Amino acid sequence: MAVSMDELTMSHLDALRSAVSRRRVRALLAGQPVADSDDVLQVWEPYRVVGSYAFATADVNAALVSPTPVVPAMRRPPVLTPVHQFSLHTCAGTSWDIEVTGRVLPAAAFTPDDPDLAGRVILDWTAFDEWREEDQVVLSHPHNPFQRIDCLVTSRHVVVRIGDVVLADSHRPTLLLETHLPPRHYLPREDVRMDRLTPSETRTTCAYKGHATYWSAVVGERVVPDVAWTYRQPLLDGQPIRDMICFYDDRVDVTVTPTTR
Structure with a gap:
């Protein structure tokens, strides 16, 4: 039986998903890179249709402070879009504040418990002034490698x-x-x-x-x-x-x- 690619893509919406980005990604605040790496994953928490960037912790030039254990949200919309806050997490992990240049970005980082994402920290897109893929400014959210x-x-x-x-x-x-x-x-x-x-x-x-x-x-x-x-x-x-x-x-x-x- 033929497989519908549209249905196949949406059939795993309830899973934690990731993809290798294959590009240099930077998150900037006040013109300075807080995270900068060409070893980046794009990660979709369960039920999210738009992904977030996950950096190796060594590539984040800021302190992660105030760890808070997270359990998956039980009360949530059936599909999460960019209008839903980053802090609405749908997998287990730890939420962190980011302390950088005298500022604190509350709950702007998340480390999932999933072993395949060990050593990775997902950053809140909205916490930063600017994002770049290579040297191109990216608007609204990361570019989905499976969308065009x-x-x-x-x-x-x-x-x-x-x-x-x-x-x-x-x-x-x-x-x-x-x-x-x-x-x-x-x-x-x-x-x-x-x-x-x-x-x-x-x-x-x-x-x-x-x-x-x-x-x-x-x-x-x-x-x-x-x-x-x-x-x-x-x-x-x-x-x-x-x-x-x-x-x-x-x-x-x-x-x-x-x-x-």
């Missing part, structure tokens, strides 16, 4: 509506495919009714695409918040969608029709 994005020019006909009002109509979208996420259609601004959109204060960050800004739709007296977003200065992999507009399928009506050529 593809931006494909397509001739599909995409129409976006709210009720009877057309917000966009395009025959030249760019299809963005991201591992384990739904396909998204990014549309040229010329094909979008920009007069129906108003800038939002919402901002998000994607590790693969960069910083996104959002738009709300105004239809008559109705305002639909954050229906669309754009990447004005995307990272390298997201360059094909620079300044294009993408709509949330669950906040507007999106019709996608294949074009025969």
Whole structure:
């Protein structure tokens, strides 16, 4: 029987997982590296979909203090994403404060009890000012070695509506495919009714695409918040969608029709 790779990947979500990073990784605070190594693992605690970097303790240029034993959290969401705090641990181990340059980073380090990770310390991404893979600044979270994005020019006909009002109509979208996420259609601004959109204060960050800004739709007296977003200065992999507009399928009506050529 054929194995579904999507199902295979998610079938081990309840396990402690690790992968060799094969790149130099640095965690910086106030411009100074607190951890710096080309011998780094990426570790996913059970039920986490985004990993964290685990360094050899000798590669952490800071004191680990105030050890606190950790038992796996019994009350937790079924899936843990980057919005869930690092301190919500799902495997046994020890939590540590990091003492560096006169500062204390509370509970910013974790050493799992698993023998395969002996001598490794996992660091909290949010405790540091900047992370680099080689010399490239990395945003939001570590790059997953088993995840990627593809931006494909397509001739599909995409129409976006709210009720009877057309917000966009395009025959030249760019299809963005991201591992384990739904396909998204990014549309040229010329094909979008920009007069129906108003800038939002919402901002998000994607590790693969960069910083996104959002738009709300105004239809008559109705305002639909954050229906669309754009990447004005995307990272390298997201360059094909620079300044294009993408709509949330669950906040507007999106019709996608294949074009025969």
